Amino acid sequence: MLKTIPDITIAVDGYSATGKSTFAKMVAKDFGFLYLDSGALYRAVTLFALEQGYADGDRVDTDRLIPALEGLDVHFGEGSKTFIAGRSVEDSIRTLRVSSSVSPVAAIPQVRAYVDRILHESGRNGRVIMDGRDIGTTVFPDAELKIFVVADEQVRAQRRYDELVSKGQSPKMDEVLANLRERDYIDSHRETSPLRRAEDAFVMDNSDMTLHEELVWLRGLVMGRFGILD
Numbered sequence: 001m002l003k004t005i006p007d008i009t010i011a012v013d014g015y016s017a018t019g020k021s022t023f024a025k026m027v028a029k030d031f032g033f034l035y036l037d038s039g040a041l042y043r044a045v046t047l048f049a050l051e052q053g054y055a056d057g058d059r060v061d062t063d064r065l066i067p068a069l070e071g072l073d074v075h076f077g078e079g080s081k082t083f084i085a086g087r088s089v090e091d092s093i094r095t096l097r098v099s100s101s102v103s104p105v106a107a108i109p110q111v112r113a114y115v116d117r118i119l120h121e122s123g124r125n126g127r128v129i130m131d132g133r134d135i136g137t138t139v140f141p142d143a144e145l146k147i148f149v150v151a152d153e154q155v156r157a158q159r160r161y162d163e164l165v166s167k168g169q170s171p172k173m174d175e176v177l178a179n180l181r182e183r184d185y186i187d188s189h190r191e192t193s194p195l196r197r198a199e200d201a202f203v204m205d206n207s208d209m210t211l212h213e214e215l216v217w218l219r220g221l222v223m224g225r226f227g228i229l230d
Contacts, residue, residue: 005031006144006226007126011136013195014149016099016183017156017163019206020131023149023214028129030215036122038132038139040082041115042106043093044074048084049105050097058104066110074114076122096164096171099179103186112138112192134193136201145225146201147218155207156180 010033012024021037028035049055054065077083081090092098105111112134119139123130132139136146151159157177164171187195197203202221206214222228 004228005127005222008144008226009123009126009140009142010129011140011143011146011198011201012129012131012149013133013136013146013197013201014131015151015156015195016180016187017160018149018151019159019214020149022211023204023206024129024131026211026215027218030219031129032127034123034128035080036076036119036128036130037080037082038115038119038130038135039102040090040093041074041118042111042132043098043102044082044084044089045069045072045111045114046098046102046105047089047093048072048074050101055101055105057100060101060104060108062108062110065105066108069110069114072114075118091167094163094167096169096175096179099160099183103183103190106133107186107190107192109192133187133195136198137196138193141198145222146198148197148201148203150203150205150207152207153177153180 010027012020014020021039024037025035027033046055049060049065052068054061054068073085075083077088081088082093083089116139119130123140130140136143157173157180160180161171161173161176164176204214204217
């Protein structure tokens with residue numbers, strides 16, 4: 001762990017299945033920071049919409065979902081896990097069914113505003129690392145350090161496939177790859193807070209990097225940027 005790290009906010013953005021969450025969790029543990037997964041909040045809203053019949057595939061009934069947000073209690077609980085009211089949904093939000101609907105739901109301006117409010121409240125004191133698709137451009141544009149994560153498309157698809165298999169699911173690789181491509185397009189072309197690299201973000205291509213190499217890379221970046229001597 002690096003010594004004397006200032007009370008900064010680290011924003012981590014990037015495409016789906018680049019390992020943003022795994023990277024951010026690792027950094028949070030190493031730095032002693034609070035980890036917040038913005039994507040989990042969007043997935044929780046999507047799970048809620050699917051369960052209530054407000055969403056189905058790429059169809060979203062905004063006339064019913066938007067008013068329902070007012071009474072929806074999505075929050076981070078113990079261990080930064082995601083909850084809907086008192087129910088942990090950490091496993092339920094990682095299914096391919098949720099993945100197939102999350103981008104259309106996340107593109108809705110009112111949903112983004114709902115999630116942004118939760119993130120701002122959770123990260124108001126700094127010493128936070130947060131990952132998503134618009135953290136450095138919209139949620140925390142003044143974050144002291146911004147990282148944009150990229151990786152080869154086939155590498156990303158294999159990672160997502162392996163993740164689903166490890167959870168006991170039986171995905172098809174062609175469906176996983178098609179879902180990634182669809183999410184990339186939707187995330188990059190939505191009107192509200194599209195996925196893009198912030199001008200002051202550092203790019204990390206982790207196609208061929210181990211987790212340890214990612215951590216070493218970030219440690220070096222933080223030491224150089226903030227004049228920290230290990």
